[in-house]
Amino acid sequence: xxxxxxxxxxxxxxxxxxxxxxxxxxxxxxxxxxxxxxxxxxxxxxxxxxxxxxxxxxxxxxxxxx
Amino acid sequence: xxxxxxxxxxxxxxxxxxxxxxxxxxxxxxxxxxxxxxxxxxxxxxxxxxxxxxxxxxxxxxxxxxxxxxxxxxxxxxxxxxxxxxxxxxxxxxxxxxxxxxxxxxxxxxxxxxxxxxxxxxxxxxxxxxxxxxxxxxxxxxxxxxxxxxxxxxxxxxxxxxxxxxxxxxxxxxxxxxxxxxxxxxxxxxxxxxxxxxxxxxxxxxxxxxxxxxxxxxxxxxxxxxxxxxxxxxxxxxxxxxxxxxxxxxxxxxxx
Numbered sequence: 001x002x003x004x005x006x007x008x009x010x011x012x013x014x015x016x017x018x019x020x021x022x023x024x025x026x027x028x029x030x031x032x033x034x035x036x037x038x039x040x041x042x043x044x045x046x047x048x049x050x051x052x053x054x055x056x057x058x059x060x061x062x063x064x065x066x
Numbered sequence: 067x068x069x070x071x072x073x074x075x076x077x078x079x080x081x082x083x084x085x086x087x088x089x090x091x092x093x094x095x096x097x098x099x100x101x102x103x104x105x106x107x108x109x110x111x112x113x114x115x116x117x118x119x120x121x122x123x124x125x126x127x128x129x130x131x132x133x134x135x136x137x138x139x140x141x142x143x144x145x146x147x148x149x150x151x152x153x154x155x156x157x158x159x160x161x162x163x164x165x166x167x168x169x170x171x172x173x174x175x176x177x178x179x180x181x182x183x184x185x186x187x188x189x190x191x192x193x194x195x196x197x198x199x200x201x202x203x204x205x206x207x208x209x210x211x212x213x214x215x216x217x218x219x220x221x222x223x224x225x226x227x228x229x230x231x232x233x234x235x236x237x238x239x240x241x242x243x244x245x246x247x248x249x250x251x252x253x254x255x256x257x258x259x260x261x262x263x264x265x266x267x268x269x270x271x272x273x274x275x276x277x278x279x280x281x282x283x284x285x286x287x288x289x290x291x292x293x294x295x296x297x298x299x300x301x302x303x304x305x306x307x308x309x310x311x312x313x314x315x316x317x318x319x320x321x322x
Contacts, residue, residue, distance in 0.1 A: 006112040027113060031123055033156035040155050058112065060152050062122050064094060065109025065136050066084025066223065066272030
């Protein structure tokens with residue numbers, strides 16, 4: 001199935017959890033925040049959040065700033 | 067002991083520093099250490115999917131520094147609120163340096179959207195430090211809305227021009243019941259000292275430090291300037307006079 005991550009399309013397996021996706025992207029789940037179809041998730045929910053076809057994700061992390 | 071207190075939390079340092087525009091994370095880490103700052107700002111951005119970069123947070127000891135996420139990039143209240151909540155979801159304490167800057171050329175803060183976002187975020191449990199133009203009336207409104215500080219600009223972000231808003235900042239300091247943090251535009255340690263001499267509670271610096279030839283040395287210079295300015299303020303500065311007033315006695319000279 002296809003999902004959109006930060007504006008880019010990505011094909012993932014149908015049973016993918018958000019935690020799986022973050023692992024596949026080499027992202028530390030404790031260092032990111034995720035918005036799933038417009039809803040901000042808590043990090044504790046990453047493992048139990050299953051992705052569906054057409055889902056939209058925004059994944060953000062900290063960068064230098066003033 | 068002379069402490070800065072924001073939302074009941076004490077800080078020894080009155081210099082806040084940003085983490086943007088450093089050549090490397092190592093340089094950033096060594097520079098914030100040299101600054102003595104206890105509050106460091108960070109920004110939130112989409113992760114770069116195709117690039118496994120060196121995570122900034124690997125270099126900031128969270129036991130030592132309060133990580134203060136900003137909402138830079140937000141053009142209105144809704145975007146700023148969203149960024150603040152994302153930062154909290156990413157594991158930050160619910161503190162936010164609120165920045166709403168619709169115009170990318172001067173990056174001046176939008177007063178109306180900043181006030182709106184402050185009201186929402188305060189109700190949502192955030193400690194809100196809003197970045198504002200040096201507008202004393204707006205500062206009062208924000209204070210009433212529950213802002214933990216006000217952060218008036220000296221000059222637009224990254225311009226290094228110093229305190230171009232001096233008279234209005236003086237009024238804000240005179241009227242504020244929350245700490246006043248002069249933010250943006252401070253280009254030299256003397257500018258930071260000037261803000262502190264005026265009675266500002268703290269200053270916030272990023273560009274002037276991160277673009278210096280030696281960022282660590284510049285951070286130390288700002289730290290000293292902030293301390294010097296604070297001490298001068300506490301000591302009590304002499305008043306400006308129009309007419310000269312001799313420092314040496316005028317009597318007993320070898321004349322007549």
